[in-house]
Amino acid sequence: MAFSVIAFTQAAYAGKPVGSDKGATTEETGGGDGTGIYAAARITYSGSVAANGSKGNVTSTDVNWTPPPCWYAPYLGAKDFKKKMSGDIESQMNAPGMGGHAGAALSELKRHYEDEYGWTDTPGYKDYNVDKDGEGMFWAAVENPDEPDLLKRNSCNDLPFWVDNGESPPPQYEQAITPEILAALAYQHMQLPDTEVSLAPEQTTKVNLPTWAWLDKAVFDEVQATAAINLPGFNLQATTTARPVSLTLEPGTDDAVTYPASGECVINADDSIGEPYARGKANRTPPCGITYLRSSGNGTYNLQATITWDISWTGTGGAGGDLPDGTFGNGQEVTVQEIQAVNR
Template structure:
């Protein structure tokens, strides 16, 4: 009769979590079409068993406008309280592969998230959990590592977000690996199980937005008390998309995060300046552009988006900072979708301001 009790203990502060790579050993893998969880569907599998393919917790594939080599992108969230997920649970191994790792390479398996390198009685207890049905109040046990269900699901394990600076937060997904049937959602007691919303947040974290270099008239050199027009053309300033996806046997989800430019903020780089409008924030036009290009004959008009310097920059320059606000939304597998906090990204460009009493243009 299996022992049932609660398993809500921290098994070690030096726990290791899985890396993002995929290690494929020799031998056949599943050849069936994966499905997303939550749709009630199952997966036809063929071509052998997945006991020869080890997924390091389902490597996430990024595409679109994303930073290289898994780096964090250049988007800054407008919500200081918003952060991407520090860790999550994702598909790890099929039943036979998990048994093989636990029985033939247990020294390595002990470092699986939730195992945490523990030894002695705790290690024996964890082995019994997968071999003999030993369980806890909220974590049922397994018989012979669920090998009779090989091909019908996968064990899931925790993954650290390598871009999360807080070590304890990264290690929070430390529950023992758990079984999820193909086409089924992970148990509700694992709210950090990977899902489209988490992928959308990770796509946001890795998104790379284009440089924000506004067109100025006059260009890099302007005059004191002369209105300087600023604008961004729609043709050079479009929506940006980033996609994060997981595709392993029995599990296939993705989410695409879209950034749409909605406003431009101008910061002259000195207090001796005025902005148009006074807030310095230029909203997007109906055609997707921002501001209005200068045209001959408008020198006496106030630009809808621009600025005016009131003092010369002397022998140096002012650092005009142009920051774009982007509205962030996402769509994902199964028709999921929603909004994420606005993002911002900007850069600086040098402006020389000369002291000239009269200017004709």
């Protein structure tokens, strides 16, 4: 049996990070509002998250992997749920023209929570379970606001259900919040620093002159995002960790050669990437870099520098595992000039 008259969509996602350059936190969405406690996933960050400048979310290298479009999470205690639900039902039942199938559905919904009216695998409740207030919570569907597919976002369409403190949701609710879901949400909202590589020559280089590229260890480090739900009788969290493993250079033109040929510069033993240019290296091939074969004319080439991050997670109860690698990068304008010959 399904009811579509009343929708339950409570925010449980992260806002924008705020804080210092070595750690940040999000403003919590949800929390107490006088009617009860809403499901709220608070996400905090640590690592090389810049305080200023542009930051961006990681992009999965697995095109088939997506964060969950919706899930079920703790919503309200019994007394607060009764106040909220009974008010909503009465308001809609008294709305003009509310009759027929919609009116009948509302009547059955009221019976479900007041008079123990249930069906297969879905028991009814006596007076909204108020005699068990404080011993558990009603759980409700939560949409992922970043899911573009409306049907997927609304696919968690079961009615709110009761879960005793310390107990797991009934098995039929496969999309109930878990550490793995929290890890995926942390992944989705992972804030990574800019990827601006050091170049020699800087900004302006010459045709057929190798340009060295590198990232010092101090420039970037692993980033962590922790998603947690902490409510009376319910605590769950997961920490997603992103570790940089390689840098990919895309010159911004086909008239260029990358080093190595793949354009992917792997991380060194000291956690740096590439090698800084220094005097005496002019005749050497850079371990990470580019040689442009044609001038950029009156414009520039947009060099794309993208970091690949190895991503894993750990969570409540010793859970954990790997998530798809992620990428994040940005562009740098590079001017390439012809070498001017001097004729005598």
